[in-house]
Amino acid sequence: MPYADINNARKVAQQMGNLTENLTYQGMEDGAVFTLDNRLTFAVSLHLVSAAKATEDVLVRIRDRLMQAVQGSLPVGAVVRAYLETHPCTRTALDVHAPIQRDDSPLQGMLSANHQLLERLRSTRWISETQAYLTITLPIPGRAKATAFQSGAQRPWVEKAKMLQSRLVRQLTLGGMQATPMSQEEVWNRIMDYWNPSMVSAEKPPYQAQFSAPDLAAVRLLRRLKNNAKATRPHVPSMRAQVACSDIDLDYDNCFMVGHTRVGIVSFLSPTGTTRFNASHEIVQALGGTHSTFMVEYVVVDVAKVRADVNDSLDKQETAASDPTMKVGREVHTRVADGMELVQQLEMGQVLTQMSMHAIIYAREQDELDSRRERVLAAFSSVGGCMPRIATSANAVVLFLENAPFSGKQSSYQVGAYYQNAADCIPKIGPWAGSPGGVLPLRGRNGNVFSFTPLGMKNAGVVVAGSSGGGKSVFISQLAAGLIHAHDASLTVLDPKRDYVALFMLLGAMDAVVSIAPHARLPNGERVCLNPFDLPPDEWQPSGDKYEFLMELMRALNINDLSSARVSVLNQAIKNFYQRFSRRKVVDGQEVDAYAGEGTLTDFADLISRLNTVADRSVQSDVRLREAVSDIANELRSYCGRTPLGTLLDGQTTINIRSRYLYLDIKGMLENPGSLLAKVGMLITKELTWTRSMALSGYKVIVQEEAGVALEVPGLVAQTTRMFKTGRSLGVIPILSFQDVSDALAYKGIVNNANNRVLLASNASERSQLADVFGLNDSMRRLYASLDGSDDRFREALILQGNGDQLNGDVGQLWLSREAYWLSTSTKEEADLRAQVALDLFDGDEARAAMHLAREERHAA
Incomplete structure (x- = not known):
């Protein structure tokens, strides 16, 4: 027994x-x-x-x-x-985080596979x-x-x-x-x-x-x-x-x-x-x-009664200690000392x-x-x-x-x-409850599941920081997929690493993958051209933001040296340019001068060379203005016509800005991060995404990967700030990703105003500075330092939402099905294998290759 x-x-x-x-x-x-x-x-x-x-x-x-x-x-x-x-x-509680059923969504299978993985974890009590x-x-x-x-x-x-x-x-x-x-x-x-x-x-x-x-x-x-x-x-x-x-x-x-x-x-x-x-x-x-x-x-x-009982007991102990006839022993003095300490605690509010x-x-x-x-x-x-x-x-x-x-x-x-x-x-x-109506389910360290979405916040923008290979692209691709599936959002990606190509293939939008570089071609063979003078739909004349962009573009081309003469000439030229190519148009019953979209960079250079007055000053009678006009026109012509940048900037825009999905591969522009190409490439693609966001309806997810030239191009920071602050009224959901402390410092204003902040594992040497930029308290810093994960199973991220000191969140583990993992992995060996399988078996379709690799793994297991 x-x-x-x-x-x-x-x-x-x-x-x-x-x-x-x-x-x-x-x-x-x-x-x-x-x-x-x-x-x-x-x-x-x-x-x-x-x-x-x-x-x-x-x-x-x-x-x-x-x-x-x-x-x-x-x-x-x-x-x-x-x-x-x-x-x-329970299954019912987990099903709250399941993707909605949409038979017309190409992402349904992948997102359902992710949920099935969570269901397997649930059934095994994870x-x-x-x-x-x-x-x-x-x-x-x-x-x-x-x-x-x-x-x-x-x-x-x-x-x-x-x-x-x-x-x-x-x-x-x-x-x-x-x-x-x-x-x-x-x-x-x-x-x-x-x-x-x-x-x-x-x-x-x-x-x-x-x-x-x-x-x-x-x-x-x-x-x-x-x-x-x-x-x-x-x-x-x-x-x-x-x-x-x-x-x-x-x-x-x-x-x-x-x-x-x-x-x-x-x-x-x-x-x-x-x-x-x-x-x-x-x-x-x-x-x-x-x-x-x-x-x-x-x-x-009853506090008063407890205190009275303690005092009464202490009085009896002290009486016994002072009366030798009672022979209570030495231990009574210890009890009296303990009683005095207890009374002191009670007097202090205990x-x-x-x-x-x-x-x-x-x-x-x-x-x-x-x-x-x-x-x-x-x-x-x-x-x-x-x-x-x-x-x-x-x-x-x-x-x-x-x-x-x-x-x-x-x-x-x-x-x-x-x-x-x-x-x-x-x-x-x-555990943190997460975002209501979240589109990206994550497992907390306590075993709970919470969902994340940037929607519902005052500012829907998301900033993501982490070291190279830390899982930023994987996290962003899954978040974007959830937003597209749940809210039928459009997607624009600016990326130099082609990390999202497989996602676009899964969306059936391979024809929307466009390389931005001199002499680049669209999938249909037409030359890629981005006219920097294009205005958003329903905008008849350039706004102050458009003036700032064009001035920053001229600065990136080393034409605007910020001298008063050149700034005056360029401002006058921009004004004249839009007047020159405007036509009378009836809008809401009134006639307005509307830009017709016909001007090119060559037209702009020609117009500058013919300037007679700048802000009511005669060009011929002002030596500085005359020299500035001549120099600017000549310098600008070196970027027109059949020159490398001319093939990209001088002409009418050939990219369909109204397509539901658009992938701008800017690798060709960023091969030399500090070069003229890099600065111009980031500026014009960012302006294109803004123009595109005003042309589309509904929610618009805009992913900007590797903002590595921010410090050298201040106008790029201004463009990104515009997207984060004013884009919310247009349904824009900007997602900004960076890995260097220098970029974080350049975008500090954006980070401070972002209601959605995501941190993945970073190098210890940079962690303190990134924590300062992201405004982390002591508890968040400890969580940030503890981020970990398994490369082929899950990655951990610190998810924060809120305003300023009201940030709230938790560490979430992104568990991926094998289909989602092979679709989003950017590890070189795995990405190369996916690309090779796509070429060998699926006519270059990396999405089908990812599904194939996932099935092969299951059969091998």
Whole structure:
């Protein structure tokens, strides 16, 4: 027999009865649970602060507010329990993050494959849900135990619970916490999950307050026995029978089983004044994203009475110490010293109470349970002054019954502590909920899944930073795919590395992949040309932004040296140019001068050479102006006609700016990052995307990769700023990616105003500067430094959303199906293999090659 003595054996035999006999639940109404021992319990859901916001000052403020709210809102004698439950995710909860079904979307298959991967993780318990809540238990005096309520008799107690619940929520919310009353369905789910750990991933049956037929028979029996005072009256077990879907089995040495799940308990026995505001964080991390229940319990006390009792006890100890006839011994002086210290703590605002703390761990196998208990035991030991212990099989089942949520019981392991000790140990950090309506699902480190989308924020722009090979392109391609699929967004990509070619092939838009370089050709064989003088649709004359772009372009061509003479000449020439090629047009019943789009760079050079006046000054009579006009015209002609840049800039635009997808491959312009080609290439392609964004309807995703010439071309920063700030009114979703600190510094203004910031792993030497640019607090910096991942399975990213100091977020793991991985990988060897397979088998289609490689992997496995 596996029990130490006959007493344990008897205890085991007693507890091995049907679970219904050990439950105390009587009934439930409006989220308030009544028990057989005349207790009422209600609950408040807590929305824990995310890891990104969990700075020391925030955690201390939450701890202090918890103490004040509980002591100020609840009556003396109330038992307060804080629960943090983590359990495997249900299919319904995970399906919230599934892509919408769109048969006309070419991305449906890839996004569904990603979701199926998450579903496989869920089925193997790698994905979990977390709930944090407070329960408050009150006594109901004056009633006989285990008796049913008369019709409506429990309503006043329900109203009292509602009043206290509202007061507590209000007090917690005023302190900066997010708290909401817990609904009846949520209460029922918490009870069902606790008693049936093997069924947590399943959907819960609804609670039924009505009696079943056997229950009604018991009611009739009660009526027959009501006049017999000595008769034993059965209690109708409707709620208990619904809860008790599992049996308790104690025939094990190192655990007990509930249903098919092994259960072990680690308890906290002795807190001291050395607990910290984040005392439970290590414990919660040790529990991880696995199946567990963490509970902290303490009692609301009468502060004045406790203080009077302490003073009275101390007076007696001092009297005994000063009276030699009492012969109390030396230890009384130690007790007096401890009492004086306790009085000092009480005078400083501490409140003495009783508390207990337990971690209930569920596992499938004994080795898993042993390993997790050891980790939690070590984490408990990190709490100051703690004396943790692993409960034996027989004692653990007693604790399991006592610590059940809404059971109305108190734990038998109560120890003296301050409110601050209890509030220190209450979990304050939890998983981030992500963005409502997110399009990119990510797995949090705690096992939860949250979704990310830039939509819904004041500024939909996204800035992404990370070292080379850190996964920026993969992250951006998946985010863009989600936005295109969910919102039918258009896509424009500016990229020198061709990392998104496979995505465009999957979209069926290979004809929209255009190389931007001198002498480049479109897929149809026509020469690539971008006319820098083009205006957006419905814009008849150039705006101030257009003037700034053209002046910056002239500066990149080394024509605008910022001298007053050249600036004046260029401004006058731009004005004359648009007047020269404008035509009268009727718009909304009025005639306007509208640019006809006929002018070219050669026309602009010719117009400059013929300038007679500049801002009412005669060119012929001003030597400086005459020289500036001549020099500018001659210099500009070196970029016209059949010259390398002339083939790209001198002529009418040949790219279809209204196509749904457009990939601008700017590798040919950026081969020499500091060259004239690089500066001009970034400027003209950025201006083209802006013009294009005004021509398209709906949402427009614009990806700018490797903004590596920002410091040398200030106008490029201005263009990007325009896209981030004013583009939101046009439905523009700009995504800016960079890896160098210098680029981050150049775009610091954009980063500071971006409501969506994403950081992937970076070099340690650059991490501090990037953290400064991104405005990270201490907690975010720690998360940033800890980013990791597996190259061929998942990558971690720090996702932040909000404004300025209100940034919120968490670390998310981007798990990709093999189809998505092969489609988006930019690792040279893998990208080369994909390209080679595409050439050998699929006529150059890299999207089909990616699907083929994924299938080959599965067959090999």
